[in-house]
Amino acid sequence: xxxxxxxxxxxxxxxxxxxxVSCSNEDKSKSSSEETVSQEQLEKQKIVNDVKKMMYSLxxxxxxxxxxxxxxxxxxxxxxxxxxxxxxxxxxxxxxxNLGIYGADLSYASIFEQNQTIMQYMxxxxxxAIGLDLLQAIDQSIIDRLEANxxxxxxxxxxxxxxxxxxxxxxxxxDRPEMAALILAGGWVEALYLATQLTKDVNKDxxxxxxxxxxxxxxxxxxxxxAEYVDNPDIAxxxxxxxxxxxxxxxxxxxxxxxxxxxxxxxxxxxxxxTQKINITQAQxxxxxxxxxxxxxxxxx
Numbered sequence: 565x566x567x568x569x570x571x572x573x574x575x576x577x578x579x580x581x582x583x584x585v586s587c588s589n590e591d592k593s594k595s596s597s598e599e600t601v602s603q604e605q606l607e608k609q610k611i612v613n614d615v616k617k618m619m620y621s622l623x624x625x626x627x628x629x630x631x632x633x634x635x636x637x638x639x640x641x642x643x644x645x646x647x648x649x650x651x652x653x654x655x656x657x658x659x660x661x662n663l664g665i666y667g668a669d670l671s672y673a674s675i676f677e678q679n680q681t682i683m684q685y686m687x688x689x690x691x692x693a694i695g696l697d698l699l700q701a702i703d704q705s706i707i708d709r710l711e712a713n714x715x716x717x718x719x720x721x722x723x724x725x726x727x728x729x730x731x732x733x734x735x736x737x738x739d740r741p742e743m744a745a746l747i748l749a750g751g752w753v754e755a756l757y758l759a760t761q762l763t764k765d766v767n768k769d770x771x772x773x774x775x776x777x778x779x780x781x782x783x784x785x786x787x788x789x790x791a792e793y794v795d796n797p798d799i800a801x802x803x804x805x806x807x808x809x810x811x812x813x814x815x816x817x818x819x820x821x822x823x824x825x826x827x828x829x830x831x832x833x834x835x836x837x838x839t840q841k842i843n844i845t846q847a848q849x850x851x852x853x854x855x856x857x858x859x860x861x862x863x864x865x
Contacts, residue, residue, distance in 0.1 A: 630675055632755075635772040637762040639676035644669040645754070645864045647688045652865070656696065657798040660743045661863045663692040664750025672758055696743060742793040749802055750863060752786055756809075757860035760853040766846050773849060777842050780813045805859055812852040817843040 645665050653659050666689045673681040759776050763769045787806065793799040819841040 632672075632759050632762065632772070632775070633675050635775045636769070637759065637772060639672070639678065640762065641673075641678070641681060643758055643761050644672070644681070644685070647684050649864055650688045650691050653692065653695070655798075656743065657746060657801075659692045659695045660746035661750035661753075661802075663689060663696065663698075664747040664752070665754040665860070665863060666692065667747070668751045668754035668758065671755075742796050742799055745789050745793060746798065746802065749786060749790060749806075752782070753856070753860050753863060756856045760849075760856045763849075763853075766844055766849045773844065774842050776852075777813075777816055777818065777844060780816070780818070783809065783813060805862065808855040809852070809859060812848070812855050815848050815851070819843065 645662065649662070653662050666685050670682060670685045670689065673685060756776070756779065759772065759779075763772045763776065766773045783806075787803065787810065790799050790803050790806075794803060
């Protein structure tokens with residue numbers, strides 16, 4: 565569904581008001597029409613601006629997978645969504661969610677310099693992009709750039725990051741922000757799935773577990789973003805599917821313990837950083853892990 569229901573409702577109301585006013589005289593009709601267009605533009609711009617704020621507050625797949633590697637996660641190609649699955653994705657919802665999922669898989673592979681996998685996953689991403697009228701975001705020139713820079717990890721990461729941002733920019737410019745929101749949701753869920761699958765013990769993998777739990781904030785932002793389009797049945801369905809993960813996150817206690825001063829030994833600069841303590845049991849983590857796998861697997865079916 566490409567139209568934004570909030571915007572449609574506003575247009576309908578404005579149209580009814582215009583019909584009432586038009587009964588008086590032509591000059592008033594012209595004035596009402598101009599006001600209607602102006603209000604429509606203002607409402608549309610507000611929606612786009614609100615969506616942009618929430619989208620930019622979410623980590624990209626590249627940022628998330630970089631975080632995983634820094635926390636000590638390894639590479640396991642069996643965790644990726646098989647490229648053969650693209651043949652099953654026929655609806656816009658399936659294509660958008662899995663374009664996000666393949667974007668996260670691409671980022672994961674690029675961080676660990678899996679060149680052959682990168683090319684395969686860029687090709688299937690291109691196929692889904694074509695299905696969503698996003699060919700300009702993932703065209704042959706991007707594939708060529710990846711092939712030319714396959715041995716330069718930083719270049720590969722930059723190209724994939726640009727592609728991810730261009731896809732969402734194109735959708736927003738085409739007045740399809742709900743599709744962009746689904747792509748982001750798919751990428752976020754896949755990143756959570758990869759992270760939780762790579763982490764088993766809350767004590768042995770303490771650093772990575774804490775990085776995962778810290779994504780509770782970005783999860784809340786993603787929920788807010790999707791809620792902007794709750795009148796879209798696909799978005800409403802995804803929001804409903806996210807509830808078990810929301811419940812799992814909420815069961816984990818995060819204690820804020822004030823601000824501490826941290827000095828960088830190399831630069832000598834001093835920064836203030838909020839400190840926190842994450843209280844999580846193995847059972848709580850296992851629930852989060854299981855719900856993440858359940859949701860992700862429902863997306864790729």
